[in-house]
Amino acid sequence: MRRAQDRPRGHAGDFETVEYLLAGRNGADPGSGGWYLDEHLLHAPIAQQQRNRTAHRARPISAALAGRPPGxxxxxxLLIASGGAADLRTVDPGLLETGDVVVPNDGRGRPRPRAGHAAGATPAA
Incomplete structure (x- = not known):
């Protein structure tokens, strides 16, 4: 959890830190004090809240894709302030069809085209 303390991108909750929490993998040296601290934090309610939030944000995306009539x-x-687009990555890629456009946005008005490239979806530039 050194990232949260060092804030390499200017704040504790940057998308890379969130990705670390979502993955739930402890990257510290096994048996070290840092490992035990990370292990505790990765299983803390705040980490679970991040996983819940990602699942919650994925539901309307899936519903929009699954709810369209055939043809x-x-x-x-548009995913605003989507970071690494973890919510989009949990959506079944089979729901995306050619012509669908997904625009993950970094929160500063800039699209993140690579994150939205899935199946037949067109990542907008």
């Missing part, structure tokens, strides 16, 4: 119009989705 319906392509779906356009």
């Amino acid at each position: 319906g119009h392509p779906v356009r989705i």
Whole structure:
């Protein structure tokens, strides 16, 4: 959890820290004090809250993709301040069809096109 203390991107909750929490893998040296601290924090309620939040944000994306009628119009989705787009990565890629557009955004008005590239979806630039 050194990232949360060092704040390499300017704040404790940057997307790389969130990705670390979501993965739930302890990267500290086994048996060290840091390992035990990370292990505790990775299983703490705040880490579970991040996993719950990601699942919650994925539900409307899946619903929008699954709820279209057969042959319906392509779906356009904008993910604001999406970081690494963890919520999008939990969506079944089989729900995406050619013509769908997913725009993950970094929260500063800039798209993150690589994160939205899945199945037949077009990552917007």
